Amino acid sequence: MGPFKAAVCSITACVCLSLTGCGQQQTLAQREIVRAVFLERQKAECKAVLLVEDTDLPEGESGYKTADGTGDTFEKAICEAELSLDGTPFYGLMDLVTMPLEADWETVTQAGQLLYEQAQPAPEMTLFLLDAKDFPLPKSAGELYDILCAATKTYKLHGGLEGLFVQQDFCALPVWQEEGMGFAFLRRGQQPVRLDSGLEAQLAAVLCGQIRHLESYYAQESAYCAADTTVQWDAEKENINILLHLRKTSLADLSGQERPQSDLESILETELQSAFQRLNQTAGDIRADPFRLNFWKTSVMETTVQNPLPQLIVEIEP
Amino acid sequence: MKREKADLFPALLIGLMANVFLKGQTSYWVRPGVVTAPLSILLLAMVAYAFSCCWNTGTQGFLRWGFAALLAVGSALELLRLWQLFDCVYANSVGLLGVCFTVLVPVIYLRRVSSIAQTSNVVFWLLVGAAALLLVSVLDRLRVVNLQTVPLAGTTLQEALTGQLTLYPELLLPALWASSRSKKIDHPARLAVAVVGLDLAIHLLLELFFGAAMPGHDNPVHTAAQTGALSVFNRLEWLQLVLWSAAVSVKLALYLYAAVRLVGGRTGTTENNAVGLDRFPLYFVVMLLLCVGMRKMDLGRTLVWHNLACWTFAGLVIGKGVVEWVLSKQRFAR
Numbered sequence: 001m002g003p004f005k006a007a008v009c010s011i012t013a014c015v016c017l018s019l020t021g022c023g024q025q026q027t028l029a030q031r032e033i034v035r036a037v038f039l040e041r042q043k044a045e046c047k048a049v050l051l052v053e054d055t056d057l058p059e060g061e062s063g064y065k066t067a068d069g070t071g072d073t074f075e076k077a078i079c080e081a082e083l084s085l086d087g088t089p090f091y092g093l094m095d096l097v098t099m100p101l102e103a104d105w106e107t108v109t110q111a112g113q114l115l116y117e118q119a120q121p122a123p124e125m126t127l128f129l130l131d132a133k134d135f136p137l138p139k140s141a142g143e144l145y146d147i148l149c150a151a152t153k154t155y156k157l158h159g160g161l162e163g164l165f166v167q168q169d170f171c172a173l174p175v176w177q178e179e180g181m182g183f184a185f186l187r188r189g190q191q192p193v194r195l196d197s198g199l200e201a202q203l204a205a206v207l208c209g210q211i212r213h214l215e216s217y218y219a220q221e222s223a224y225c226a227a228d229t230t231v232q233w234d235a236e237k238e239n240i241n242i243l244l245h246l247r248k249t250s251l252a253d254l255s256g257q258e259r260p261q262s263d264l265e266s267i268l269e270t271e272l273q274s275a276f277q278r279l280n281q282t283a284g285d286i287r288a289d290p291f292r293l294n295f296w297k298t299s300v301m302e303t304t305v306q307n308p309l310p311q312l313i314v315e316i317e318p
Numbered sequence: 319m320k321r322e323k324a325d326l327f328p329a330l331l332i333g334l335m336a337n338v339f340l341k342g343q344t345s346y347w348v349r350p351g352v353v354t355a356p357l358s359i360l361l362l363a364m365v366a367y368a369f370s371c372c373w374n375t376g377t378q379g380f381l382r383w384g385f386a387a388l389l390a391v392g393s394a395l396e397l398l399r400l401w402q403l404f405d406c407v408y409a410n411s412v413g414l415l416g417v418c419f420t421v422l423v424p425v426i427y428l429r430r431v432s433s434i435a436q437t438s439n440v441v442f443w444l445l446v447g448a449a450a451l452l453l454v455s456v457l458d459r460l461r462v463v464n465l466q467t468v469p470l471a472g473t474t475l476q477e478a479l480t481g482q483l484t485l486y487p488e489l490l491l492p493a494l495w496a497s498s499r500s501k502k503i504d505h506p507a508r509l510a511v512a513v514v515g516l517d518l519a520i521h522l523l524l525e526l527f528f529g530a531a532m533p534g535h536d537n538p539v540h541t542a543a544q545t546g547a548l549s550v551f552n553r554l555e556w557l558q559l560v561l562w563s564a565a566v567s568v569k570l571a572l573y574l575y576a577a578v579r580l581v582g583g584r585t586g587t588t589e590n591n592a593v594g595l596d597r598f599p600l601y602f603v604v605m606l607l608l609c610v611g612m613r614k615m616d617l618g619r620t621l622v623w624h625n626l627a628c629w630t631f632a633g634l635v636i637g638k639g640v641v642e643w644v645l646s647k648q649r650f651a652r
Binding site for chain 1: 407408458459461462463464465467527528529530531534541544545
């Protein structure tokens with residue numbers, strides 16, 4: 001290549017370089033790594049609290065700092081919180097989002113959309129509806145983050161931002177309150193249905209594919225059960241069977257009557273069956289399909305079956 | 319000698335895989351997609367075969383330059399698509415120039431056609447491995463109930479056909495070096511089966527993953543990859559990004575090789591060099607300028623226009639070939 005051509009190429013490359021915005025990047029150290037976003041509503045005002053990793057601590061230590069903002073929408077609240085940070089927020093390592101307990105389908109999906117579009121986080125994160133009365137924010141944000149992360153591991157929670165949108169007009173979310181984990185059904189255009197009872201809420205979460213571990217009191221808190229769960233669907237031409245396997249089951253009698261294990265198992269199965277009936281009733285009331293019966297109805301069952309009633313079969317293994 | 323033996327089929331496959339993996343958005347539901355897939359395969363294979371047959375007869379300069387221009391714009395669009403993906407995932411961390419360097423510098427090594435063939439074999443199997451890893455890492459998030467039971471109506475079938483009937487330049491490229499009649503049939507048919515099959519498989523994976531939300535996602539394959547986690551790796555999207563960059567490099571090298579064959583130059587058809595080193599800065603600058611010029615365009619719409627241009631170009635060549643064949647028959651009859 002001749003010197004003239006080389007000069008032309010170099011000049012062109014320089015022009016391109018200046019046009020392509022080289023040198024505007026920010027180093028990783030200048031970013032604020034957001035680990036969790038807590039959204040809450042106070043009357044007509046929206047509030048966002050960002051839990052950010054404290055990178056100023058000495059090596060080996062870890063801690064958090066918070067930034068909060070308010071606005072008439074969650075978008076404005078998050079923007080205000082971002083502005084109070086020292087650097088540019090980085091959402092790629094965020095693994096927790098909480099939303100207000102009273103949030104309906106519209107609020108939850110709008111907030112979910114906002115997080116996808118504006119913050120662009122990694123979508124592997126856990127979502128909770130949170131009763132903020134029990135956990136004043138931003139004071140207890142760090143402690144709450146640790147509690148919820150521990151709960152995620154305990155219950156083998158398997159949510160994710162994409163879980164909000166897998167059905168067009170319905171989503172289900174775990175609820176965290178002082179008593180522990182609950183569950184909520186959110187249907188477009190309707191009031192959310194919250195399930196506060198431990199076993200019923202956890203059964204709903206298991207059947208929705210969100211948790212894989214049950215840990216709850218039952219029999220009016222006279223017994224305690226902990227088990228890993230797997231769910232199998234067996235659709236036939238006229239009915240649908242849901243096989244709930246409880247593995248590594250540990251049942252404890254708290255009544256002091258020393259009931260045999262078979263009695264505890266039988267009581268647990270009865271309670272699970274009645275909880276399942278109530279869940280079906282609730283789903284029918286809000287015209288939702290949390291357990292995705294419509295898929296089996298369309299794919300496997302005969303078209304003459306209008307409203308298939310699923311049967312729950314419980315198998316308990318020690 | 320190496321060129322005669324070098325098989326560019328894996329490189330063509332990589333180009334198609336990159337197209338499918340880097341698609342900005344999904345375009346149809348799987349159920350109608352399965353129904354329309356045989357027709358799409360047949361149409362694409364027929365067009366690619368017809369193009370391959372007619373190209374030998376239609377080698378005028380303007381067609382050669384037209385094809386080269388399609389390849390150049392296609393290369394710039396690939397770079398812009400990768401840049402948008404990087405920008406979306408790691409906002410403000412990688413500029414367009416950075417992406418151009420990352421992708422185009424390996425093309426210096428890939429100027430030789432034997433290098434393209436050898437590298438594409440390695441990258442192909444790495445991509446297959448990465449796809450398997452992606453599948454394993456998101457396996458526990460795939461739910462069969464997420465499959466949508468959409469009716470097989472005219473609209474959904476039309477959407478599926480439109481989505482599958484993308485005429486990628488890779489389907490037309492074998493025409494440039496297919497030496498025998500059997501290769502002219504074999505390569506387009508295999509490529510058409512590969513592109514529609516892979517597209518359908520990716521749509522199936524994404525529908526099992528996203529359910530009803532699938533059409534609304536930007537960069538859906540990457541979003542799924544971000545969620546994937548194995549016990550060894552927390553997140554795997556970096557692996558996908560590295561391999562996708564490598565795949566785009568191979569694809570661009572193949573386009574460059576094809577473009578040089580089309581517009582001619584110092585390198586003839588018997589040399590192993592696809593492009594001389596002295597010309598590489600010119601190629602780099604042209605790509606950079608194209609990217610800078612097109613960076614503000616709506617990428618989705620530009621890709622649609624590029625696809626339309628490919629169809630029009632293929633139609634032109636096939637039409638010209640048919641007219642020439644008819645005229646030659648008439649001359650022969652007289």
